[in-house]
Amino acid sequence: MLVLPQKREFNFFIFIILIIFIISLRTPSFLDLNNFMDILNDTAILTMVAIGQLMIIVTGGIDLSVDASLALTGMSVALLNQHYPEIPLFIIILISITIGLLLGSINGLLVSQAKIPPVITTLGTMSIYRGLVFVICKGTWVSAHEMTEAFREFPRRSFLGISNLIFIALLIIVLFLIFLSLTKTGREIYGVGGNKTAAQYVGINLNKINYLAYTLCGGITGLAGFLWVARYAAAQSETAIGFNFQTIAACVVGGVSITGGSGTVIGVVLGAFFIGIVYDSLTMINVSPFWQMAIQGFIILFAIIINTIMDKRNQQLLLRKRSFNE
Amino acid sequence: MNNCILEMKGIRKYFYGVKALEGVDFKIKTGEVHALIGENGAGKSTLVKILAGVYQPNAGTIIFNHKSVQFLSPQISQQAGISAIHQEATMFPELSVTENIFIGHHIRNKSNGLLSWKEMKDKTQALLNRLELDIHPDTKVKNLSVAQRHMVEVAKALSLNAKIVIMDEPTSALTIKEVEYLYKIIRKLKSENKAVIFISHKFEEIFEIADYFTVLRDGKYIGEGKMAEVTMDEIIQMVIGRNLEHRYPQIEAEQGNTILKVKNLTRIGFFKDISFELHQGEILGFFGLVGAGRTEVMQTIFGIEALTSGEVFINGKKVNIANPAEAMNYGLAYIPEDRQLQGTILKMNIKENVTLSIINKISRHFFLDKEKELKITEQYGKQIEIKASSWQQLVEDLSGGNQQKVVLAKWIATKPRILIMDEPTKGIDVATKATVHNIISELAKQGIAIILVSSELPEILGMSNNIIVMHEGAITTKFTRDKANSENIIKAAIGSILS
Numbered sequence A: 001m002l003v004l005p006q007k008r009e010f011n012f013f014i015f016i017i018l019i020i021f022i023i024s025l026r027t028p029s030f031l032d033l034n035n036f037m038d039i040l041n042d043t044a045i046l047t048m049v050a051i052g053q054l055m056i057i058v059t060g061g062i063d064l065s066v067d068a069s070l071a072l073t074g075m076s077v078a079l080l081n082q083h084y085p086e087i088p089l090f091i092i093i094l095i096s097i098t099i100g101l102l103l104g105s106i107n108g109l110l111v112s113q114a115k116i117p118p119v120i121t122t123l124g125t126m127s128i129y130r131g132l133v134f135v136i137c138k139g140t141w142v143s144a145h146e147m148t149e150a151f152r153e154f155p156r157r158s159f160l161g162i163s164n165l166i167f168i169a170l171l172i173i174v175l176f177l178i179f180l181s182l183t184k185t186g187r188e189i190y191g192v193g194g195n196k197t198a199a200q201y202v203g204i205n206l207n208k209i210n211y212l213a214y215t216l217c218g219g220i221t222g223l224a225g226f227l228w229v230a231r232y233a234a235a236q237s238e239t240a241i242g243f244n245f246q247t248i249a250a251c252v253v254g255g256v257s258i259t260g261g262s263g264t265v266i267g268v269v270l271g272a273f274f275i276g277i278v279y280d281s282l283t284m285i286n287v288s289p290f291w292q293m294a295i296q297g298f299i300i301l302f303a304i305i306i307n308t309i310m311d312k313r314n315q316q317l318l319l320r321k322r323s324f325n326e
Numbered sequence B: 001m002n003n004c005i006l007e008m009k010g011i012r013k014y015f016y017g018v019k020a021l022e023g024v025d026f027k028i029k030t031g032e033v034h035a036l037i038g039e040n041g042a043g044k045s046t047l048v049k050i051l052a053g054v055y056q057p058n059a060g061t062i063i064f065n066h067k068s069v070q071f072l073s074p075q076i077s078q079q080a081g082i083s084a085i086h087q088e089a090t091m092f093p094e095l096s097v098t099e100n101i102f103i104g105h106h107i108r109n110k111s112n113g114l115l116s117w118k119e120m121k122d123k124t125q126a127l128l129n130r131l132e133l134d135i136h137p138d139t140k141v142k143n144l145s146v147a148q149r150h151m152v153e154v155a156k157a158l159s160l161n162a163k164i165v166i167m168d169e170p171t172s173a174l175t176i177k178e179v180e181y182l183y184k185i186i187r188k189l190k191s192e193n194k195a196v197i198f199i200s201h202k203f204e205e206i207f208e209i210a211d212y213f214t215v216l217r218d219g220k221y222i223g224e225g226k227m228a229e230v231t232m233d234e235i236i237q238m239v240i241g242r243n244l245e246h247r248y249p250q251i252e253a254e255q256g257n258t259i260l261k262v263k264n265l266t267r268i269g270f271f272k273d274i275s276f277e278l279h280q281g282e283i284l285g286f287f288g289l290v291g292a293g294r295t296e297v298m299q300t301i302f303g304i305e306a307l308t309s310g311e312v313f314i315n316g317k318k319v320n321i322a323n324p325a326e327a328m329n330y331g332l333a334y335i336p337e338d339r340q341l342q343g344t345i346l347k348m349n350i351k352e353n354v355t356l357s358i359i360n361k362i363s364r365h366f367f368l369d370k371e372k373e374l375k376i377t378e379q380y381g382k383q384i385e386i387k388a389s390s391w392q393q394l395v396e397d398l399s400g401g402n403q404q405k406v407v408l409a410k411w412i413a414t415k416p417r418i419l420i421m422d423e424p425t426k427g428i429d430v431a432t433k434a435t436v437h438n439i440i441s442e443l444a445k446q447g448i449a450i451i452l453v454s455s456e457l458p459e460i461l462g463m464s465n466n467i468i469v470m471h472e473g474a475i476t477t478k479f480t481r482d483k484a485n486s487e488n489i490i491k492a493a494i495g496s497i498l499s
Helices: A007-025 A033-058 A066-083 A089-112 A116-139 A149-153 A164-180 A184-194 A196-201 A204-230 A244-253 A265-284 A289-325 B044-051 B076-078 B097-102 B117-130 B146-159 B176-190 B203-209 B231-242 B294-301 B324-329 B339-343 B350-356 B370-383 B400-412 B430-445 B457-461 B488-492
Strands: B004-015 B018-029 B033-037 B059-064 B067-069 B082-085 B164-170 B195-198 B212-217 B220-226 B260-269 B270-278 B283-288 B310-312 B318-319 B332-335 B418-422 B449-453 B466-471 B474-480
Touching: A007 A289, A033 A066, A033 A164, A033 A204, A033 A265, A066 A089, A066 A204, A089 A116, A089 A149, A089 A204, A116 B146, A149 B457, A149 B488, A164 A184, A164 A265, A164 B350, A164 B466, A184 A196, A184 A204, A184 B146, A184 B350, A184 B449, A196 A204, A196 B339, A204 B418, A244 A265, A244 A289, A265 A289, A289 B059, B004 B044, B018 B044, B018 B059, B018 B212, B033 B044, B033 B203, B033 B270, B044 B082, B044 B164, B044 B195, B044 B294, B076 B082, B082 B097, B082 B146, B097 B146, B097 B430, B117 B146, B146 B176, B203 B231, B203 B488, B212 B231, B220 B231, B231 B488, B260 B294, B270 B294, B270 B430, B270 B449, B270 B474, B283 B294, B283 B457, B283 B488, B294 B332, B294 B418, B294 B449, B324 B332, B332 B400, B339 B400, B339 B418, B350 B370, B350 B400, B400 B430, B430 B449, B430 B457, B449 B457, B466 B488, B474 B488
Parallel strands: B018 B220, B033 B195, B033 B212, B082 B164, B164 B195, B283 B449, B283 B466, B332 B418, B418 B449
Antiparallel strands: B004 B018, B004 B059, B059 B067, B212 B220, B260 B270, B260 B310, B310 B318, B466 B474
């Protein structure tokens, strides 16, 4: 099965629990509920965008422009809020999603219609989108006092102790869990990534599926752009630089095949959560900030290696079972 | 037998319990061109791959140069003096001729350890001269013709000081003039006392160039002898061998109305003027050599490739099919030749594969109906006897035969009225083959019109009501079953040379 969680996700879950246990031995405050809520808040945006990335990687593509489109959308709505504070928040949210869909659909068109390889396409649009951030903000920031309170406070507002940010992330998780595992189009996305030719032979429209994946990812990214600038109460030209690689890391750590065709929403959620823990715990256990980036990279690579080894062993077991059966 | 360079005895090889070779003997002398003959799936490629160190035999001995040896890897086999030239030349198109020849065994300057390109270039030039080839050592391989690439592979074999050169279907992509050239090179190798193993489906080539032959059938050794002492009919008899009549279901289906009519279908560069009619309940066999254009005709009818000219009628109405989705709407189904590359989605499970072709039927308002999905998979999975631990099992974990059954189930589930099957039993074991044949007959009995593209003569003869033979992109002959026999079919497939 592709879409619903299985052994691999379960193993990864155990692995995460183990990591949490080890960290808490050294820093008992890591287990505080408050700290946990912080980690969830910190990983909410990563989880959302990583799910968009998942959809694209499953089709056999990749989107390197997510950080730039996030920044462009974020800057656009921040400027809008600064200059037209009377625009209601739900309109702002709709606008951020619309801009995201538009940016994503440009990627989709270039990949599916112009047939430019995804890496090249999104490298190009990454520069363009990032460049447009500079153009519209003219090199300046939009900082906290220039935003309305409703704008700035939205991600933090909580209901029953759970913030809007976490609610929205949960909503995206549930929506895309259903979309990818229970709908016809979701199945077709896995089909296209699993074997393009076979999918084409059963009458699936490859171009349509590719276009759709990039566009939907763009929509999520747009929403994430608003949430990001509101949460950090700042829109800068450098917002979220390097975030694209985090989303890809969350996918790969979560067991998504980088060549397409397999990967689950649950896996990606765990992957993003794992990365959140790593980032958070390094600060808590007082690792020097100079070392953090290198150690983060090392731990992510380590998780991927473990994942790959487990997978290989499973496959060998299956092969042995199969030759025994026949 | 002093000049016997290689002797393989009692070679056995199994893949996941499926027998590929059952005690095959093979020997070759120096200065001999030895044809290895057999149908697809007879075990020729497996035998050659064992010799090249790609596969390890489960049993048997290999005596090479009077010593018992084991070729544990392609490198060991190559160093021992065995060079294989594969069907599709495996070369590096962006590198020069010199670089291609010396890749993996570069010559280094003894004093400084750097690569000595001048020496390699000189040696390449010497090799090219020896083969009388007019190619510059600096030419990039991508700028060479297919024939020239084969020659460069031969030069590479010589540079490795090969004692045995294996040529697996070397002529399949060559023009007649280029084939002549290849013969010249083979004779040259022979005169230098090399042993050449020559694999070809084209019997006239074997008679032209080989001295000796070994015939394999169904993974078994059938016989050997001198080419000079055998006739083409005798060889064909050995290759086909068995008395097949009762092995095939032979259900006489009622043939109904014309359902598919193809008129003067042409795709420039692939096939021309293809016309035929297909009736309900008919099994129409398409035979031909590899590269005769049969697959291309079927892909064009199914809307995968565009046609240059010609017309297609379904139920008497002219249709223009632009893509597979439209073809499926007209009741067509196409089971492609390569189940791993074109047929299945290996990372999906059986259920998801089987229902992918009917995804609209199993979904209601956008959502998949999982119950219906399971029911349909069960229905067709049982009918086609897919053997698996559950319908959730990933297709990549199934055996080749079961993967093929998944592809069959997927297409039969679309309830086609016209079913095109391209090599449906290629590379699967005998038991699965029999199941597939029964399914085909059963479908024909239900009134489905079937096109069976196959390179296996017994299958074509045993299954088809009518047989069309293609050669180099054109239909050469049409037979009804009672008029067809292996001899006239093979002659038609080889083309004008013998008819």
